Amino acid sequence: MTLEVRELDLYYGDAQALDKVSLSAEAGSVVAIVGANGAGKSSLIRAIAGIETPRAGSVRFKGEDITGLPSYRICDRGIGQVAEGRQVFPTLTVRENLEMGALLKRARPRLEATLAEVYGLFPRLRERAGQAAGTLSGGEQQMLAIGRCLMGQPELIMLDEPSLGLAPTVVQEVFQIVRRLNERGITIVLVEQNVAASLKLAARAYVLENGRIVMEGTGAELLADDRVRQAYLGL
Amino acid sequence: MRSLLEGIPRRSLAALAVAGVALLAAPAIADAYVLSVLILCLYFAYVGQAWNIMMGFAGQLSLGHSLYVGVGAYVSALLFVKFGVNPWIGALAAIAVCTALGLAIGVLAFRFGIAGVYFAILTIAFAEFTRIGFDHWQWAGASGGLFLPVEYRETSDVLTLRGSPAMFYYVMLAFTVGALALCRLLLASRLGYYWRAIREDAAAAEALGINAFGCKMAAVALSAALTALGGVFFAFYYNNLFPEQIFSIGRSIEIILGPIIGGIGTLIGPIVGAFLLTPLADSLSELMAWLGIDTPGVKHVFYGACLLVVVVFLPHGVWPPIARLLGLDGERTRRG
Numbered sequence: 390m391t392l393e394v395r396e397l398d399l400y401y402g403d404a405q406a407l408d409k410v411s412l413s414a415e416a417g418s419v420v421a422i423v424g425a426n427g428a429g430k431s432s433l434i435r436a437i438a439g440i441e442t443p444r445a446g447s448v449r450f451k452g453e454d455i456t457g458l459p460s461y462r463i464c465d466r467g468i469g470q471v472a473e474g475r476q477v478f479p480t481l482t483v484r485e486n487l488e489m490g491a492l493l494k495r496a497r498p499r500l501e502a503t504l505a506e507v508y509g510l511f512p513r514l515r516e517r518a519g520q521a522a523g524t525l526s527g528g529e530q531q532m533l534a535i536g537r538c539l540m541g542q543p544e545l546i547m548l549d550e551p552s553l554g555l556a557p558t559v560v561q562e563v564f565q566i567v568r569r570l571n572e573r574g575i576t577i578v579l580v581e582q583n584v585a586a587s588l589k590l591a592a593r594a595y596v597l598e599n600g601r602i603v604m605e606g607t608g609a610e611l612l613a614d615d616r617v618r619q620a621y622l623g624l
Numbered sequence: 625m626r627s628l629l630e631g632i633p634r635r636s637l638a639a640l641a642v643a644g645v646a647l648l649a650a651p652a653i654a655d656a657y658v659l660s661v662l663i664l665c666l667y668f669a670y671v672g673q674a675w676n677i678m679m680g681f682a683g684q685l686s687l688g689h690s691l692y693v694g695v696g697a698y699v700s701a702l703l704f705v706k707f708g709v710n711p712w713i714g715a716l717a718a719i720a721v722c723t724a725l726g727l728a729i730g731v732l733a734f735r736f737g738i739a740g741v742y743f744a745i746l747t748i749a750f751a752e753f754t755r756i757g758f759d760h761w762q763w764a765g766a767s768g769g770l771f772l773p774v775e776y777r778e779t780s781d782v783l784t785l786r787g788s789p790a791m792f793y794y795v796m797l798a799f800t801v802g803a804l805a806l807c808r809l810l811l812a813s814r815l816g817y818y819w820r821a822i823r824e825d826a827a828a829a830e831a832l833g834i835n836a837f838g839c840k841m842a843a844v845a846l847s848a849a850l851t852a853l854g855g856v857f858f859a860f861y862y863n864n865l866f867p868e869q870i871f872s873i874g875r876s877i878e879i880i881l882g883p884i885i886g887g888i889g890t891l892i893g894p895i896v897g898a899f900l901l902t903p904l905a906d907s908l909s910e911l912m913a914w915l916g917i918d919t920p921g922v923k924h925v926f927y928g929a930c931l932l933v934v935v936v937f938l939p940h941g942v943w944p945p946i947a948r949l950l951g952l953d954g955e956r957t958r959r960g
Contacts, residue, residue: 440830464833476828478821489821492814493833534828541833 390449391416391545391576392437392468397446399429399436399600406432408600409446414545414593419567419577421591421608423584423621429600430580431473434547437578438470438588439463450545465493469543479523483514484615486522487535490540499542507536510569528559535566545576552583564590584621588612596621628805631812636952647797652792659789663861665902666796667854672882672894673803674850676833679880680889681807681816682843683823685740688747690875691754691849692722697865698758701770704860711785715856719849725750726848730841739826748873755871765865773862785860792861799857800895803850807891810846819843823889851879874924881927885934887941896943901930 392414399407406429414420422430437442437448439460447456455463464470478486487507491500508515511532517525522533531551538546548567552560564586571577571590581587588594591608596617604611611617629637665774671693678684700714709717729750733743759767780787782795810816818839821829829840830836859865869875886897907921914924938945946952 438831440827459835459837461829461833461835464831470831472827472831476825476831478824478828481820481824489817489829490832491822492817537832 390414391451392420392578393449395447395449397433397436397448398444399432399441400444401432401441406437406600407436407443410597410600410602411446412593412595412602412605414576414578415572416544416576417574418592419571419579419590419608421594422578422580422597423582423587423588423594423611424597426582428597430597432550432600433465433597434470434549434578434580437463437547438468441511447624450568451572460552464541464543465495467495467542467544469538469541471538471546471548472552473553477522477525477530477533477537480521482519483522483525483533484518486537487514487540490537491542493541496540496542500540502541503540507539510566511536527555528562531555531563532566533611535570539570541573545578546570547580549580550582552581552586553577560586585612586616628703628809633952635950637800639950639952653794654808656789659793661903661906663789663793663796664906665899666793666800667857668879668882668898668902669895670796670800670803670857671851671854671879672886672898673880674847674854676883676888676894677807677810677838677850678843678847680883680893681811681823682840683826684821684840684843684906685744686844686847686876687744687880688749688751688876689847689851689879690871690873691725691747691751692851693855693875693879694751694758694865694870695754696722696852697768697859697870698764698854698855699852700856701772701859701865702764705770707770709857710783711860712783715853718856722848722852722855723845726844727841730844732823733839734840736903743910748876751871751876752872755867757778758867767867769866770865771865772859774863792857796857799853804891806850811891815839815842830831878927881931883941885930885941887943890941890943892947893943895940896946897941900942901927904930 390413393408394412397407397410398405410433412420412422422433424430432441436443439455439458439462442457447454449455450466455466478489481489482489487504488500491497491503505512513529514533514536518530527534535551551563555563560583563592567577567579568590568610577585579591588608588611594606594608594611595602596604596611604614604617625875651659654662664899670687673687675689679687696718703709703714703717703844704711727747732738733746737744758764764770780791782791818829818834821832821840822836826836849923858870881901882897884896885901886895887893906927908926909923912919914957934942
């Protein structure tokens with residue numbers, strides 16, 4: 390297992406956000422975490438990334454315990470994160486945004502090579518290299534956020550709602566990109582409200598409700614499950 | 625040296641050289657009054673630059689920089705008056721104390737997630753209770769003030785920081801140039817990049833693996849240390865310190881007006897802002913006095929008007945458009 394989360398408890402003050410959440414991701418797989426708003430999906434990602442400190446439980450990455458490490462240490466170990474809401478640096482240019490992604494020790498020496506790879510993956514970013522990131526369209530900003538994350542050469546990427554607020558055609562494009570990243574061997578943890586699309590992609594999927602995992606299985610299993618179909622797919 | 629000047633367009637280098645020569649020659653031409661205004665300009669340019677490290681580079685708003693000026697001034701002045709410690713050794717002590725203060729505020733704020741406006745309020749609070757503390761500290765002169773022995777002499781002695789206004793002018797000029805060079809190196813360094821990422825979007829910066837806490841602490845510490853040196857200058861130039869004045873919020877605001885009007889986050893903005901505002905405000909006061917109009921608040925009304933005009937018409941400050949106009953914008957001034 391590349392990522393192994395065991396019985397994670399997270400609190401914001403007295404409010405419990407995660408309740409004994411366990412999940413695992415095999416190397417090179419796509420793991421989807423689905424659930425309604427406020428179910429704790431983003432909290433889970435933030436806890437794994439070290440931005441929030443869990444009260445109990447453990448996170449292991451490639452066999453090593455990374456629970457409670459500061460986020461910059463976790464990044465340096467190869468866990469990348471694309472946070473919700475396309476957090477690009479608006480007044481910096483596209484290229485500068487990408488360079489910012491390669492500030493990690495592990496990524497610095499290969500900056501130019503990685504940049505070429507990212508441009509290969511997102512030709513539009515190359516076209517707009519000198520443009521301020523704030524002037525990009527929503528879809529392009531999402532590409533930039535993903536590209537910037539790739540600049541850090543992560544082995545595992547956590548994507549928080551990458552399709553949020555994008556036009557339907559762009560949403561499709563985003564899912565294609567996720568698939569392509571996975572084909573390159575990157576492990577993906579995908580948090581999505583677009584349940585159908587993410588379950589189709591996922592080797593393993595978890596349903597989160599009120600901070601608890603209430604269901605898990607392969608993507609196909611959950612996609613066929615009546616409760617999932619009723620609650621999340623409106624079928 | 626090469627990395628310091630690397631990437632600056634030739635035009636800008638020429639402009640810098642002209643400005644440098646003018647500033648070096650100024651004391652030979654200027655009369656006592658003009659020289660005193662120029663010293664004040666340099667002082668505000670310097671502390672504005674120091675403040676700009678926190679706000680302009682790292683995006684942390686401090687409204688209490690008078691704290692570092694005041695503590696820096698008092699530490700060095702007290703060491704000198706009470707124990708006869710040389711001002712430059714006192715300056716080291718002042719820098720150490722202010723850096724520690726800055727780090728203490730930083731730990732409080734950044735560990736406990738106090739950000740934005742709340743951080744600014746915290747900085748005011750520290751300046752205010754330090755003011756009240758000094759107001760009642762009898763040994764340090766309390767509200768009656770602390771006075772340094774004034775010696776009138778013809779010769780200047782930089783080593784003991786006693787001498788003519790021209791000497792103080794050159795000392796402040798050296799500080800200002802030093803701060804400018806330091807800031808340029810900082811902006812081009814990895815830390816400078818980290819700061820920019822944090823300023824733009826702290827959450828995204830952290831997601832990229834930037835140690836936001838450490839970088840913000842570095843900004844506060846550096847800014848406090850540089851500002852402390854400004855305080856040391858203040859003490860030995862004016863020879864008197866009153867808690868009521870030196871720690872006042874008004875002083876903190878005066879410090880930040882230069883960079884805001886000149887251009888937050890730019891290297892030249894704080895200097896341009898200080899050299900614009902200080903002489904204008906001063907000549908306005910003089911003009912009012914000459915006209916026989918007794919309006920003690922006129923300077924502050926003027927500051928307010930300047931702020932209004934700049935915020936409405938030049939939200940990035942006056943320097944970026946000037947730089948563009950003169951073709952000197954090789955310095956990347958994206959934030960304005």
